[in-house]
Amino acid sequence: MKRKKLKSLSEKQAQVGRLFVYPWLIGFLIFFAHPFIQSLIFAFSELDVSPSGLKLKYIGLRNFIKALQEDPNFIQYLTTEITNMIVNIPLILMFSLFIAVLLNQKFKGRALIRAIFFLPVVVMSGALLYVLESNSLEQFNIGAQAGMVMSNSPFVRGIDFRMILMQVTGNIPIIQPLIHAIDRIYEIIWKSGVQILIFLAGLQSIPSSLYEVADIEGATFWESFWKITFPMISPIILVNVVYTIIDSFTDYSNDVLRYILEVSFRKLQHGYSSAIAWLYFLIIGIVLIIVISIISKRVFYMGD
Amino acid sequence: MSKEYLILIKYKFLRILGITFKIILFLGLSYVLLRPLLFMLSTALKSKEDLIDPTVIWIPKHITFENFKLAFNSLSYLKSFINSLIASLIPAIFQVISCSMIGYGLARFKFREREIIFALIIFTLIVPPQVLLIPLYIFYQGFDILGIIRLLKGEPINFLNSYYPIILPTLLGGGLRGALFIYIFRQFFRGMSKELEEAAYIDGCSPFQTYLRIFIPNSIPALITVFLFSLVWHWNDVFQLSVYIGDFDKYTLSLNLANIRAIITGGTQIWDPLLILPPQYAGAILVIFPMLVFYLFTQKFFVESVERTGIIG
Numbered sequence: 355m356k357r358k359k360l361k362s363l364s365e366k367q368a369q370v371g372r373l374f375v376y377p378w379l380i381g382f383l384i385f386f387a388h389p390f391i392q393s394l395i396f397a398f399s400e401l402d403v404s405p406s407g408l409k410l411k412y413i414g415l416r417n418f419i420k421a422l423q424e425d426p427n428f429i430q431y432l433t434t435e436i437t438n439m440i441v442n443i444p445l446i447l448m449f450s451l452f453i454a455v456l457l458n459q460k461f462k463g464r465a466l467i468r469a470i471f472f473l474p475v476v477v478m479s480g481a482l483l484y485v486l487e488s489n490s491l492e493q494f495n496i497g498a499q500a501g502m503v504m505s506n507s508p509f510v511r512g513i514d515f516r517m518i519l520m521q522v523t524g525n526i527p528i529i530q531p532l533i534h535a536i537d538r539i540y541e542i543i544w545k546s547g548v549q550i551l552i553f554l555a556g557l558q559s560i561p562s563s564l565y566e567v568a569d570i571e572g573a574t575f576w577e578s579f580w581k582i583t584f585p586m587i588s589p590i591i592l593v594n595v596v597y598t599i600i601d602s603f604t605d606y607s608n609d610v611l612r613y614i615l616e617v618s619f620r621k622l623q624h625g626y627s628s629a630i631a632w633l634y635f636l637i638i639g640i641v642l643i644i645v646i647s648i649i650s651k652r653v654f655y656m657g658d
Numbered sequence: 659m660s661k662e663y664l665i666l667i668k669y670k671f672l673r674i675l676g677i678t679f680k681i682i683l684f685l686g687l688s689y690v691l692l693r694p695l696l697f698m699l700s701t702a703l704k705s706k707e708d709l710i711d712p713t714v715i716w717i718p719k720h721i722t723f724e725n726f727k728l729a730f731n732s733l734s735y736l737k738s739f740i741n742s743l744i745a746s747l748i749p750a751i752f753q754v755i756s757c758s759m760i761g762y763g764l765a766r767f768k769f770r771e772r773e774i775i776f777a778l779i780i781f782t783l784i785v786p787p788q789v790l791l792i793p794l795y796i797f798y799q800g801f802d803i804l805g806i807i808r809l810l811k812g813e814p815i816n817f818l819n820s821y822y823p824i825i826l827p828t829l830l831g832g833g834l835r836g837a838l839f840i841y842i843f844r845q846f847f848r849g850m851s852k853e854l855e856e857a858a859y860i861d862g863c864s865p866f867q868t869y870l871r872i873f874i875p876n877s878i879p880a881l882i883t884v885f886l887f888s889l890v891w892h893w894n895d896v897f898q899l900s901v902y903i904g905d906f907d908k909y910t911l912s913l914n915l916a917n918i919r920a921i922i923t924g925g926t927q928i929w930d931p932l933l934i935l936p937p938q939y940a941g942a943i944l945v946i947f948p949m950l951v952f953y954l955f956t957q958k959f960f961v962e963s964v965e966r967t968g969i970i971g
Contacts, residue, residue: 639784
């Protein structure tokens with residue numbers, strides 16, 4: 355009894371804090387750490403799931419070698435997914451920052467415009483995108499069949515514009531992904547809802563006194579954007595880059611994700627699919643580390 | 659004319675130009691954002707004659723609800739609506755409760771391993787769900803923790819084909835993007851004033867009472883934001899459910915939507931886009947409709963609260 359009384363206030367505080375936080379740790383151990391380690395073991399083995407239980411056979415690096423050298427699909431899906439991501443991320447970021455800056459100003463009808471812009475956050479889902487996208491090819495057919503206008507796809511597509519660009523640039527391979535990005539412009543707009551929200555929250559946290567000072571000194575909007583908004587918002591750019599990368603590889607319309615599901619639930623190669631998932635995770639991890647280390651050097655923190 | 663007057667005109671001209679530019683931009687982008695929805699709606703309302711009639715572009719001449727009826731039946735709407743509600747409302751409520759408590763613990767108390775735990779929470783965000791997929795599948799197939807359930811019931815429980823795999827982790831602050839919600843709550847609680855908390859302690863509140871009576875009533879925006887996000891993301895989620903649920907009776911709306919073509923065609927490969935697409939679009943509208951209504955009523959909270967939450971801190 356006496357020892358309990360001797361506990362300092364900070365120790366008591368720590369006890370209470372632990373009481374609040376430790377449930378998460380239990381959940382983490384059961385629903386995260388355990389499967390996480392198990393999946394690493396699976397990746398190095400051949401796995402048979404039968405009603406009687408699991409059969410594990412250690413086969414070393416075979417699964418990884420298979421993924422990188424033998425499987426024709428994996429590398430292809432991976433490269434398309436990653437190039438898509440690399441092209442999409444700067445576009446999503448630029449677009450969402452631009453829109454956030456505009457939406458941050460006061461004007462009539464702002465509430466309506468905001469409601470429209472955050473609509474994708476609510477409505478957008480893998481299933482919906484799948485329904486919409488899987489039809490674009492057939493749309494073309496319908497159009498041909500019934501003599502309808504070709505632009506009758508649910509999304510606005512820049513087909514004509516793309517053709518012109520292709521002719522002008524003469525089909526240079528480096529520009530190809532960019533031209534395809536124009537084709538995906540609806541996807542970019544539809545995917546940047548959360549990013550706009552995060553940027554808006556960031557813009558709100560910039561003290562208005564900074565802009566007042568700039569105004570008095572005679573800075574234009576353009577100048578104050580690059581000298582105040584951009585540096586102040588740079589930590590949030592980092593947050594958004596990380597969010598966008600994570601979002602793009604947990605999306606249901608992601609080819610690699612669907613391939614992993616297919617391998618494990620149609621072809622029943624559970625060990626192999628774990629290996630692919632781990633490879634994907636490692637590659638994304640490397641991308642994340644590179645991106646974070648590049649950006650975080652340039653990030654400006656107030657008060658540093 | 660004086661020089662000042664010219665400058666004034668120039669300034670006004672530039673202002674009007676800027677406003678016009680903004681209006682055009684917003685109109686254009688709103689069109690891009692709303693077009694898929696409007697297009698789906700108009701196609702779903704078109705009758706067969708309208709679909710092949712080149713003079714009908716947006717407004718159908720013969721409005722029909724056949725497509726909606728077909729989609730309604732193909733989705734087995736009422737049943738899957740209730741399924742969707744179970745699979746999204748319960749996890750959302752649990753996530754709000756558990757994540758707010760964990761966020762409170764992380765924000766308001768100091769203990770040695772706090773930063774490590776926070777780093778672990780962020781780490782769970784970065785790991786793609788595919789990595790955990792198969793072990794979790796096996797885990798839920800023979801659900802058992804440290805052999806306790808085997809001891810009580812004689813055999814492990816099979817949780818596949820039920821919503822437990824989605825609900826259980828949310829009880830302990832995990833689940834669909836649980837880490838993100840903990841992060842939001844932590845940021846929000848960290849920004850609240852110390853005076854209120856101290857006043858509560860002086861009045862004899864226990865830490866839990868302080869959380870319940872001081873922190874919860876003062877963080878309504880954060881609670882609403884997290885609840886909305888959680889509800890909507892669970893509603894739209896296909897990935898988790900498609901893995902754990904195989905029984906058609908337990909399919910949610912989004913799961914049915916992902917398979918709607920197969921349901922409409924009855925599994926055959928022969929189909930005509932003119933027959934398939936309109937009901938498919940009608941189905942998509944029916945699935946997003948509840949969330950759309952929900953969003954219309956709460957969008958004010960949604961937008962303003964995210965700003966006030968200060969997700970970034």
